[in-house]
Amino acid sequence: MRRFGRRHRFRRSGSRKIGWQMEMSIDRAASRRYRSYRRHRNMWFVILGVLLVLLLTFGCVFAVKRAVRARGADASESAHKTEQTGSTGTYENVELVTEGEKVKELETQGKTAEEIAAQTEPILGGAELTMLAGQTKAQMMSFLLETKKGSLIVVDGGWWDDADYLKEQIKKRGGHVSAWFLTHAHTDHVGALLNILQSEADGEDTGITIDHIYYDFASLDWYKTHELGDLGTADAILTALAGLPKDEACPVKKGDEILVDDVCITVLNDRYEPDDNHVGERDGNDASMVYQMLVNGVTILFTGDLQVDGGNHVLETVAKEDLKADIVQMAHHGQHAVTKEFYEAVSPKICLWPTPQWLWDNEDGKYTTPETKAWMKELGVEKHYCMKDGDQVIR
Template identity: 25%
Template sequence: MEVLMRQILSIFFLLTLFIVVLLSCSEPSGPLDVSNPTESILTVTLEETSSLHTNAVNRVSVFAGELELEIDSKGDYQAVAVWTQCPDDNFSSYAIYRSGTPGIASNPGSADTSVVFSSVSGTAWIDTGISEGNTYYYAVRTMNSDDLDSWSNEDSVVVPAAAPPSPSILTGVYTGDGPFGQITLGWTECPDSDFYRYNLYRSNTPDIEGNPSSAEIVSTSEEIGNTAYEDNEVEGLTPYYYAVETLNESQLSSWSNEVSVTTPDLTPRLTVFFIDPSHNDYYSGDAILLRTPDNNYYLIDGGDRAGSWSCGIEKVLPLLDSLGADSLDGIVATHPHSDHIGGLIGVLENVPVATVWDSGFPYSTATYLAYLQAIDDNGSDFITPRRGDLLNWDENLTVECIHPVEPLGGDANNASIVLRITFENVSFLFTGDLETTGGENVILSALSQGLIDDISADVLKVGHHGSSTSTSYSWLQAVDPDYAAIEVGYGNPYGHPHTEVVQRLENYGALVYRTDQDGTFILSTDGNTLEVYP
């Protein structure tokens, strides 16, 4: 019985085991253990591309994987995105998205850029395609082999707006001379490394910055150090406005201050400076400087010299310097007396002189010999003009030699060079120390014979400092001057000008100007009218 019970229990155990095995084989399998990939943590930083070159090596050592480093970026900024590595075994890829609006994970289609990285260690990207003045949003999408994804946090960068270049400070001044107008402009140099170009604008109305289309660009330069311009295309009595536009490589611009320069009257003029030869109540003489319409300079006589004093050095050279003239186109030595050529020696020793016209009267004083030596040392051409010669001083002028004529005779005063200079409708007659007998009457005789066409003049340089030996009434009738200019030193021992000569001039109706009373005075003409500046 006991044996039977053990057999029954064994059969029951086996049967139970069979059922369990059977049930286990027929039971369906449960769900797989799957999940989304681990989210990355994203950090995006903004940096200027100028720092990229110095940090590139260090950055490459940190960024692993499929990093595309663009050193020569076109922008001034770049965004550097770095995210944590996915730890999952079933990692498949990363995709980093960029958009101009937030919410990339909910709307990936709004992104304008996406880059895929298939290596699990590819956890960095440099975005060089950003531009100034914009905000960019970024998010990283991680995919696994089960085609499940997860999104990182969203990060953003704000790219600052581009800054305009530093503005220049502009200055302008009129630097023309005579009829030659010129405005000189200068401005401060742009200190910015992204400098591109200067544009200098000019207008006849103000507010160039507010209305650039009303102005013209007169100069443009891409050289950062080119900060000056001379505007020679200007007209007289006209206001000109200038402003400098500075551009940088981003084509942003800034404007300088606006300057205004008004030009003077640039009508071509013949201007004659009757220089006062006075010194210590003694010296007399002639010293007359002419500036022609074409801005050439000629000196008729140069006053006296004695001891350490020279009219040429003390009076003529400072006047030339004030006019911006560093040379003379010519000198006329009317005759060899010291009070006419003494001062010329200092002039010849200090400035280049192209040509000297000399009377050719033979003279052997120490002053005259020193004057000849100075001409030789200067390298000037030496010419002795005679009646009928035309001197080529300026295409706008007619410069006629009225006197002397061969033979010269024995009087240096009456061998003086006499010039009639005409500018359109205005004439000057320069007479040196010409006297009535042996000088004026020779010219009047030639005039009556038709050997000279005309000696009339609006301005008469009175002969021989207003001595009674000159300026006869017949002479005044032939010249018919409106103005009489007397070159004479204050307190001279000769009593020049003599009262009867001054009275004769005034009775004739001429306006008399004299250096002993008026100092240096100026007569200037546009060819039609005369202006006097005593």
């Protein structure tokens, strides 16, 4: 019994030893697994921490850049508003009554055309200026000036789709154009003339004859950099003009004077042409030529589509007394154009707005037509002729 007991105790003791060893082995394995788990967990924590730091860093950088851009945009917009309006005020409620609206009101009162005409005192001494309405809903610019002796002067002309109506109006006045002045090479200004010239080149008799076309356009390479939107038009009009006789296509420069009967047309500026390191928005607008026409003692100023830079260039290079005019064509259809200081220098009595209804009303709320209207009200201009009212005639 004693032996048995010892062996039994021995076996139990050995069993405990083996069990303890197994437990130790299991504990060590578990410990290794736990340590491995902790290492992997810590590694993932480190990776997640690094990613979090990177995300926070990129987020901060993005936020800073966005804030800087926003401040820059605000500063740019503020500067633009200062240039455009001289203040940060808005002019949403400013309205002007056009001469066309006054005529419609008289018509509703039963006034005849003769009675209405009798209420308008002639100011051009026998000459007649007509601002043609666009034949599409787009903005455009087209003027006809008949001298007292009957010669015809055209300024720009409008889109390609305006050509038929323009030809009709020219034919009503005899079909002969003594002088055609182009402000710049945008489609809404030269498209109609391009239609006529290409039709004649193709052998079509348009019924229109033109003595001289006056212009000052940049090279095609310049338009490739500064005005891709109207590159095709620039190419086409330059090609068409190059195909005309030299005495018909007449490049002009600042100081040139052209006489048509008793009307004297003066070229006031050299074309504003920024270099390739200064590419702006629609540089072709700022490249507009400014023509001053003296018609029987009344001065008319045509500004094309001048914007801020082109307008400032004119202010810097033309004496302010030479800019004064009785009648001014509102630059760039009356919005996002020259500064208030430009119009102050002109000091007009009458404004010509080559402006469609949607732009006059600022339908999309993104144009500066209200600001320009406010300037004219502040300058005391009481007569406004607008394209939205149809063909507008000043005698």
